[in-house]
Amino acid sequence: MSDLLVIGAGLSGLMAAYTAVKAGMRVTIAAKGLGSMHWGAGTIDVLGYTATQPELPVKRPLEQIQSLIQQNPQHPYALLTNEHIAQTLATFVALSKDIGVPYGGATNPGDNVLLPSPAGAARPTYLAPKAQLAGDLSRSEPMLIVGFEGMRDFYPELIAENLTHLGYPARAAFLPLKLITNRRDSNTVQLAQGLDNKEQRALLAAALRKIVRPGERIGLPAILGMDAHITFLAELERETNSPVFEIPTLPPSVPGVRLYKAFRGHLQSLGVRLTAGLEVISTQTTAPNGVPGAVQWVESATSARPLKLRADKFLLATGGILGGGFNSDVNGRVWETIFNLPLTIPQERADWFNPGFLNPQGHPVFKGGVKVNASFQPIGANDQPLYANLWAAGNLLAHSDGIQERSVEGTAVATGVAAAQALSG
Amino acid sequence: MHTKSWHSVGPSLDECIKCNICTSYCPVAAVTDLFPGPKYVGPQAQRFRENGQPQTPDHSVDYCSGCRVCNEVCPTGVKIAELNARARAQIVSEKGIPLRNRLLGRNEMLGKLGHIVPGLANFGLHNSFSRVMAEKVMGIARQAPLPHWSTDGSFGDWFKKTQAQRLKSDKKVVYYHGCATMYYEPFIGKATVAVFEHNGYEVLVPPQNCCGLPMLSNGEFGAAADYHQNNINKLLVYAQAGLDIVGTSTSCTLTLKEEAPELLDMDSDNAKAITNATWDIFEWLRERHELGELKTDFRQMNMVLPYHAPCQYRAHRVGKPAMDIMALIPGIDIRESHARCCGIAGTYGYKKEKYQIAMDVGAELFDFVADQGGDVEMTACDSETCRWQLEHGTDLPSRHPVEILAAAYGLYDLEKRQLL
Numbered sequence: 009m010s011d012l013l014v015i016g017a018g019l020s021g022l023m024a025a026y027t028a029v030k031a032g033m034r035v036t037i038a039a040k041g042l043g044s045m046h047w048g049a050g051t052i053d054v055l056g057y058t059a060t061q062p063e064l065p066v067k068r069p070l071e072q073i074q075s076l077i078q079q080n081p082q083h084p085y086a087l088l089t090n091e092h093i094a095q096t097l098a099t100f101v102a103l104s105k106d107i108g109v110p111y112g113g114a115t116n117p118g119d120n121v122l123l124p125s126p127a128g129a130a131r132p133t134y135l136a137p138k139a140q141l142a143g144d145l146s147r148s149e150p151m152l153i154v155g156f157e158g159m160r161d162f163y164p165e166l167i168a169e170n171l172t173h174l175g176y177p178a179r180a181a182f183l184p185l186k187l188i189t190n191r192r193d194s195n196t197v198q199l200a201q202g203l204d205n206k207e208q209r210a211l212l213a214a215a216l217r218k219i220v221r222p223g224e225r226i227g228l229p230a231i232l233g234m235d236a237h238i239t240f241l242a243e244l245e246r247e248t249n250s251p252v253f254e255i256p257t258l259p260p261s262v263p264g265v266r267l268y269k270a271f272r273g274h275l276q277s278l279g280v281r282l283t284a285g286l287e288v289i290s291t292q293t294t295a296p297n298g299v300p301g302a303v304q305w306v307e308s309a310t311s312a313r314p315l316k317l318r319a320d321k322f323l324l325a326t327g328g329i330l331g332g333g334f335n336s337d338v339n340g341r342v343w344e345t346i347f348n349l350p351l352t353i354p355q356e357r358a359d360w361f362n363p364g365f366l367n368p369q370g371h372p373v374f375k376g377g378v379k380v381n382a383s384f385q386p387i388g389a390n391d392q393p394l395y396a397n398l399w400a401a402g403n404l405l406a407h408s409d410g411i412q413e414r415s416v417e418g419t420a421v422a423t424g425v426a427a428a429q430a431l432s433g
Numbered sequence: 434m435h436t437k438s439w440h441s442v443g444p445s446l447d448e449c450i451k452c453n454i455c456t457s458y459c460p461v462a463a464v465t466d467l468f469p470g471p472k473y474v475g476p477q478a479q480r481f482r483e484n485g486q487p488q489t490p491d492h493s494v495d496y497c498s499g500c501r502v503c504n505e506v507c508p509t510g511v512k513i514a515e516l517n518a519r520a521r522a523q524i525v526s527e528k529g530i531p532l533r534n535r536l537l538g539r540n541e542m543l544g545k546l547g548h549i550v551p552g553l554a555n556f557g558l559h560n561s562f563s564r565v566m567a568e569k570v571m572g573i574a575r576q577a578p579l580p581h582w583s584t585d586g587s588f589g590d591w592f593k594k595t596q597a598q599r600l601k602s603d604k605k606v607v608y609y610h611g612c613a614t615m616y617y618e619p620f621i622g623k624a625t626v627a628v629f630e631h632n633g634y635e636v637l638v639p640p641q642n643c644c645g646l647p648m649l650s651n652g653e654f655g656a657a658a659d660y661h662q663n664n665i666n667k668l669l670v671y672a673q674a675g676l677d678i679v680g681t682s683t684s685c686t687l688t689l690k691e692e693a694p695e696l697l698d699m700d701s702d703n704a705k706a707i708t709n710a711t712w713d714i715f716e717w718l719r720e721r722h723e724l725g726e727l728k729t730d731f732r733q734m735n736m737v738l739p740y741h742a743p744c745q746y747r748a749h750r751v752g753k754p755a756m757d758i759m760a761l762i763p764g765i766d767i768r769e770s771h772a773r774c775c776g777i778a779g780t781y782g783y784k785k786e787k788y789q790i791a792m793d794v795g796a797e798l799f800d801f802v803a804d805q806g807g808d809v810e811m812t813a814c815d816s817e818t819c820r821w822q823l824e825h826g827t828d829l830p831s832r833h834p835v836e837i838l839a840a841a842y843g844l845y846d847l848e849k850r851q852l853l
């Protein structure tokens with residue numbers, strides 16, 4: 009039997025599992041499917057924008073968190089000290105290096121770095137894969153944005169034009185798609201896997217060498233190899249004599265897949281069993297009656313009878329409304345899918361949204377979630393933990409709007425690590 | 434709160450958020466662009482497959498191997514593989530089924546025929562002239578790892594012959610052996626009976642039919658429904674008596690439990706009784722172990738054993754119970770494969786146009802085995818066609834985990850594949 013069952017295989021679940029296994033616990037992860045790491049840009053956004061200055065990217069996120077907390081004292085970041093958040097991020101960076109997908113940040117430590125988005129906007133993030141860092145918009149070299157004719161989901165002219173408009177000089181160029189693949193149709197992951205091939209890599213490097221001008225840096229869609237990625241990046245920079253960077257694409261996100269695969273492999277080597285395809289459909293708990301109850305087991309659907317998943321402790325890391333931690337019906341009722349924990353989300357559809365799709369204040373439906381105490385235990389109306397052996401982390405936590413704040417991954421890393429520290433301490 | 438999954442096959446497509454995770458993990462789309470990927474042929478094309486549609490919009494769905502990696506990784510629970518299986522059945526009902534696929538679907542009939550004079554049947558099938566002809570005339574790949582009929586009798590023959598020696602006990606279990614154990618690999622059945630009896634169970638082997646899976650995967654839903662109904666008729670009395678029906682072929686047990694009733698919309702109480710009574714052998718053994726009932730008087734087994742859980746376990750959604758149990762054996766060094774699929778996918782890799790795809794898919798697994806070093810003498814996998822493919826791709830013998838377990842109990846010779 010496991011000491012800890014983590015439900016969910018997103019960034020918060022994996023960080024929690026990593027922290028717990030390092031603390032000596034026997035850890036199992038059960039997930040309905042693979043999650044949000046495959047959709048995002050592969051960056052670790054800690055805090056990108058605040059409601060008070062919605063047009064201005066946050067410069068120093070860890071410092072700015074203090075004013076965020078003043079505005080929003082119940083924000084999940086408020087459960088941690090600044091030093092603690094910084095420690096969890098340092099844990100992530102060290103881990104990323106250990107598992108071969110190194111992350112880094114701005115040249116000036118503590119700053120956000122502005123990177124080109126796939127729409128050619130300047131996107132603030134705190135940590136990015138090494139392959140994205142030469143896109144740092146504070147650097148002065150003009151950019152050559154290279155796409156592939158016929159590749160869906162990446163438009164170099166759009167990116168170059170928008171970047172130039174923002175004051176970051178860039179021009180676009182196209183290469184033929186058949187330079188990198190013989191397939192009729194490919195998604196980004198398949199293109200990246202194709203570029204693990206050495207000959208294909210050499211062809212691309214030679215073609216880039218012909219079109220790059222001295223002093224330029226080269227931006228490419230994030231498909232520069234899957235397993236051979238780090239080698240390939242070095243090859244390209246050497247062959248073109250120019251800095252090379254990746255720009256995230258529409259999903260599936262190759263940078264996210266690289267991180268997930270390396271992280272999962274590392275956890276497996278540490279003895280963590282991760283099983284996807286397990287959808288938890290029921291729970292067995294002792295009834296809370298003034299005092300906290302306990303989770304005895306959860307059950308997942310199988311081809312026949314439910315499978316009991318037992319553990320001493322349980323950590324819920326199923327994500328928010330996109331990750332699958334919540335579900336809703338047409339009338340506006342929103343519920344937490346596994347334990348039916350109380351949510352701060354409005355239960356009337358009319359109360360879900362503020363006026364305006366891109367309202368700088370965000371929308372109540374995205375800000376709501378599971379309330380936890382300082383030890384990351386879900387709490388009820390009386391602020392007491394509902395179950396003595398249940399913890400929660402990540403984007404299902406109440407009082408943050410990760411997409412609005414650009415804090416999705418920062419919240420996942422910080423609360424994933426901290427919740428696991430709380431439960432293993 | 435949900436007490437059961439709210440998804441059923443058809444409506445589940447509305448859960449698709451177009452994230453493409455399925456296509457990114459699909460082992461078939463990774464090696465050929467004849468298959469554009471689960472998202473396109475599944476939830477995407479499904480919107481154009483309404484009833485009464487004169488023609489199916491997409492024939493590339495035939496290149497889906499049914500490995501269900503897509504179902505496993507889907508974050509929202511779309512039953513992609515099942516959508517694809519139904520789409521294939523729609524194509525078969527429109528265009529008819531090739532003789533080859535009809536033949537490959539008829540495991541039980543082929544087993545029975547070959548069993549009459551197995552030596553001759555083996556010679557007839559396995560000489561190189563026949564294989565070339567079978568490829569030219571029917572499209573069965575000449576290199577594909579087809580099985581050999583057992584030349585020392587079927588499992589049924591042995592079970593009948595040894596009736597007097599069989600354990601009698603109050604604890605009884607029904608054994609669903611499947612066609613491969615019956616006609617090709619009776620030693621799997623013998624090892625299984627030995628493991629059951631060692632744990633104090635009397636083994637009942639009632640008459641039974643092919644589970645129908647080969648027909649389901651080749652789109653012959655009508656014939657598959659007949660087979661499933663026959664099995665319900667033959668096994669129901671045991672299910673109603675509260676006996677467990679335990680199988681050693683992960684694909685047969687999956688079909689009895691879920692694939693047949695779900696794909697064929699057979700949701701009678703009788704079908705449900707069969708679902709609830711059926712267990713895969715290691716799922717059942719793990720349950721015994723959790724209840725403290727499994728004997729663990731194992732011998733030391735000094736071996737490095739690469740183990741590949743077959744795709745059907747992914748669909749069973751019970752984790753990897755064979756690993757859980759084999760891990761109890763002292764001395765055994767199990768190397769867990771994380772390869773997505775061996776490629777064979779039932780009868781998929783037997784087909785001429787799919788043979789190379791199957792080998793390319795399996796390369797991930799073959800490379801994993803090769804990486805485990807020179808101490809490896811055999812591999813293990815629960816599913817028969819996967820074992821044959823593993824042997825074909827690695828040149829190493831492959832064993833069912835129940836053979837490993839029987840050997841660990843000191844009841845079975847792993848090399849000769851016979852009871853001691």
